[in-house]
Amino acid sequence: MILDKITNLPAAVDTAKKAAESSSDPSWIMHHVLDANSISFGPLGTLNLPHFQLFGIDFSITRDIFIIWVVSAILILLSILAARGYKKSLIPKGLSNLFEIIIEFVRDEIVKPSIGKGYTAYMPYMLTLFFFVLFCNLFGLIPAPNLIVPTGNIAVTAALAGISFIAIQYSGIKSYGFIKYFKNLVPAGMPGWIVVVIIPLELLGLFTKPFALCVRLFANMIAGHIVIFSLVGLIFIMHTVYVAPVSVGFTLFIELLEILVALIQAYIFTMLTALFIGMAKHMEH
Amino acid sequence: MFTGFSLPFVAVIAEGGSSLIEVNPGVIIWTVATFIILLLILKKFAWKPILFALEQRETAIKESLEKAQTAKEEAQKILDQNQVNLAKAEEESKQIINQSRVYAEKLKDQIIQDSKSEAKKMIEEAAAEIERKKDAAFDELKNQVAEIAVLAAEKIIREKLDGETQKKIVDKFIGEITKN
Numbered sequence: 444m445i446l447d448k449i450t451n452l453p454a455a456v457d458t459a460k461k462a463a464e465s466s467s468d469p470s471w472i473m474h475h476v477l478d479a480n481s482i483s484f485g486p487l488g489t490l491n492l493p494h495f496q497l498f499g500i501d502f503s504i505t506r507d508i509f510i511i512w513v514v515s516a517i518l519i520l521l522s523i524l525a526a527r528g529y530k531k532s533l534i535p536k537g538l539s540n541l542f543e544i545i546i547e548f549v550r551d552e553i554v555k556p557s558i559g560k561g562y563t564a565y566m567p568y569m570l571t572l573f574f575f576v577l578f579c580n581l582f583g584l585i586p587a588p589n590l591i592v593p594t595g596n597i598a599v600t601a602a603l604a605g606i607s608f609i610a611i612q613y614s615g616i617k618s619y620g621f622i623k624y625f626k627n628l629v630p631a632g633m634p635g636w637i638v639v640v641i642i643p644l645e646l647l648g649l650f651t652k653p654f655a656l657c658v659r660l661f662a663n664m665i666a667g668h669i670v671i672f673s674l675v676g677l678i679f680i681m682h683t684v685y686v687a688p689v690s691v692g693f694t695l696f697i698e699l700l701e702i703l704v705a706l707i708q709a710y711i712f713t714m715l716t717a718l719f720i721g722m723a724k725h726m727e728h
Numbered sequence: 729m730f731t732g733f734s735l736p737f738v739a740v741i742a743e744g745g746s747s748l749i750e751v752n753p754g755v756i757i758w759t760v761a762t763f764i765i766l767l768l769i770l771k772k773f774a775w776k777p778i779l780f781a782l783e784q785r786e787t788a789i790k791e792s793l794e795k796a797q798t799a800k801e802e803a804q805k806i807l808d809q810n811q812v813n814l815a816k817a818e819e820e821s822k823q824i825i826n827q828s829r830v831y832a833e834k835l836k837d838q839i840i841q842d843s844k845s846e847a848k849k850m851i852e853e854a855a856a857e858i859e860r861k862k863d864a865a866f867d868e869l870k871n872q873v874a875e876i877a878v879l880a881a882e883k884i885i886r887e888k889l890d891g892e893t894q895k896k897i898v899d900k901f902i903g904e905i906t907k908n
Contacts, residue, residue: 501754508758515766522774529781533788539778546778566779567771575766598752602759665748 479506507596514578514593522574549573549713557717558614558724565720568610573713576603580664580705584698594708595665597657604657607716611652615723627726652719656712663708667701870905877901 480503482490494503521538528539535543554562554569576594583592593599615624628645629638674690674697881898 500757501752502757503754504758505752505755508755508762511759511762515762518766519769519773522770522778526774526777529777533781533785535781542778543782546775547782550779550782563779567775568767570775571763571767571770574770575763596755597749598755599759601751602756602763605756606760606763 480504482506482509507591507593507599510582510591510593511579511599514575514582517582518574518578545573545577546570553710553714553717557714557721559721561724565610565614565717569713569717572603572607572716573709576660576712577705577709580709581702583664583668584701584705586698591668592664594660595668597661600657600661603660603712604653607656607712607719608650608653610716611719611723612649614720615726618724619726624723624726652715656715660708660712663704667697667704671697671701873905877905 480492480494482492490509492504492506492509494501496502522542525535525539525542528535528537549570550562550566553573554566558565579594579599580592583595594603612624615627618624619627628649629641633641671694674694677690678684678687881901884894884897
C-alpha cells in the first residue's frame, strides 16, 4: 500500500511526486491531510510519536495531538505575556493591546449580546475556545511539510463541539433545573400527538447543534488545505513545470483566503456556542 | 490520469484504512484533556488578570468621566451663582447711587433753603437795625434841635424879647419841630 510506503518521506512535496509517479491513485492527498503518528521536519528528519493503548482505546499521541500541544504552549506563553503587560499600568502596549482587542471583541460582540446577564462566568471558556480555535486555524497556515491544521481533524472538532454541548446543557440545567430544562424543550400547550413527534425532534436538535459546529469547522479548515495541496500536486501530476506559476498564484490566493477563513471560523464557532448557551439559558416558550 | 482524482475520499475509505471522517476516540480524549488544562491555566494566569484589569480600567474611565461631569456641573452652578451675585451687586450699586443722588438733591435743596432763610433773616435783622439806628438818630436830632432851639430862644430872648412877636416865633418854631 502506498500509505505504508511513503509514511516516512521527509516532505509532503515528495509524497506528491512519488504518488504521481507510481499511479493515478489520489491517496497521497489523503495521506497528507490525515492524522499520522509521525511528524516530518523535511530534511531535518522525522519525529516518531509514541503509541500506546489503554482500555482498548488507541491513546497514541498523534501528529494532531502534538500540534495541539505546541499550539497550547504558544497560546499559554503569549497570553501570560499579555497578562503581564497589565501589571505595570492599566494602559498596556504591544502584545497586550493585540490580546485586548480580541478579548474585548469576544466579550462585547460575542458573549455579552448572546448570553446576556451572567455572561462573566462563561468568559474564560469562551475566550479559551476562541483563542484555541483561532491559533489552531492560524497554525495550519504555516507552510511546512506534514504540519497540517489540527482543526482539520474531525476528532479535534468533535471534542470541541462536545465541550460546547456540555456547556450548552450546563447553562440550561443551571438556570432551569434538570427536569424543568428538559420539560421546556417541548413548548407548552401542545396537543398530545404533537408532543410525541416533537420530543424526538427536540432531542435530536440538542445533538445536531454541536454536530453542525463540529462538521463546519472541520470541513472549512480541511477544504482549504486539500485545495492548496492539490494545487501544488498539480505540478507533479501534469509532469510539467509550466503549470507552477498558476499553481503558486492560486495557492497564494487560497492561502490569503485561509487567513480570512481561520478568523471567520473561530468567530463562528465561538459565536454559535455563545448563542446556544444563551438560548438554553433563556428559553422563552 | 485525472479520472482517479475525482473521488479521493471514496478511494481512501474503500482501501479500508483511516479516512477523513473517521473519528479517533483517543484524539477526542486527548483534545478534551488538553482543552480543559488549557482552560484552567489560561483562566488563572491570563483571562482573570486581563479581564480584571479591563474592568478596572473601564471603572476608572467611567468614574473619571462622572467626576468630570460633576465638576462641570458644579462649575456651571458656581458660574450661575456668580452671575446672579453680579447682577445683584449691580442692582444694589444702582440703588445706592440712586439713593445718594436723591439724598444729595435733598441736601442741596435744604442747603439752598437754609441759606435763603438765613439771608432773609439777616436782611430782616439788618433792616430792623437800620430802623432802630434811624429812630435813635432821629431822637438825638430831635433833642439836639430842641436844645439848639432852646439856646436860640434864650439868645433871642436875651437880645430882644418883645411880647407877641417872640411868642409867635416860639410857637412857630415849636410847631415846626413837632411836625417833623
